[in-house]
Amino acid sequence: MNFVCTRCGRKEAVTTRAAHCTCGGLWKLEADLPAFVLLSAIGAGMIKESLSKEESNGNDSFSFKTMLLLALATSIDALAVGITFALLPDVNVPLAVCLIGITTFVCSAAGLKVGNLFGLKYKAKAELAGGIILILIGLKILLEHLGVISF
Numbered sequence: 410m411n412f413v414c415t416r417c418g419r420k421e422a423v424t425t426r427a428a429h430c431t432c433g434g435l436w437k438l439e440a441d442l443p444a445f446v447l448l449s450a451i452g453a454g455m456i457k458e459s460l461s462k463e464e465s466n467g468n469d470s471f472s473f474k475t476m477l478l479l480a481l482a483t484s485i486d487a488l489a490v491g492i493t494f495a496l497l498p499d500v501n502v503p504l505a506v507c508l509i510g511i512t513t514f515v516c517s518a519a520g521l522k523v524g525n526l527f528g529l530k531y532k533a534k535a536e537l538a539g540g541i542i543l544i545l546i547g548l549k550i551l552l553e554h555l556g557v558i559s560f
């Protein structure tokens with residue numbers, strides 16, 4: 410596994426002890442491919458689910474396994490950047506972890522609440538849209554990885 414510079418794209422072994430690339434960019438763990446694979450797989454699953462005619466009554470929530478995969482897929486990027494935190498000299502890692510954790514929790518909980526309010530009415534369409542969005546995010550990560558596009 411390599412670090413990849415978030416600014417110039419240079420790669421270096423993870424054994425590097427510097428937090429920054431020579432260009433000043435921050436190192437980020439190269440984890441684009443697993444993120445793309447996970448996001449695409451979950452997105453495809455959601456699209457498939459939304460297209461299947463049978464309306465499952467009652468328990469419409471994601472299974473624990475799907476949720477765990479989704480959490481992992483959407484967090485790989487954070488993990489990739491987060492590892493560099495340990496290399497930065499002036500970052501209070503426990504504090505940063507707590508703040509990021511709380512922020513992510515609040516955002517996710519709000520998203521679930523909003524999703525529940527609208528999702529019940531437009532469940533199939535919402536699931537289809539969600540699946541497409543996940544695949545697009547995965548595609549964006551892959552294209553960035555391949556250097557086709559850059560943001």
Ligand SMILES: [Zn+2]
Pocket residue numbers: 414415416417418419430431432433434
């Ligand atoms: Zn660089």
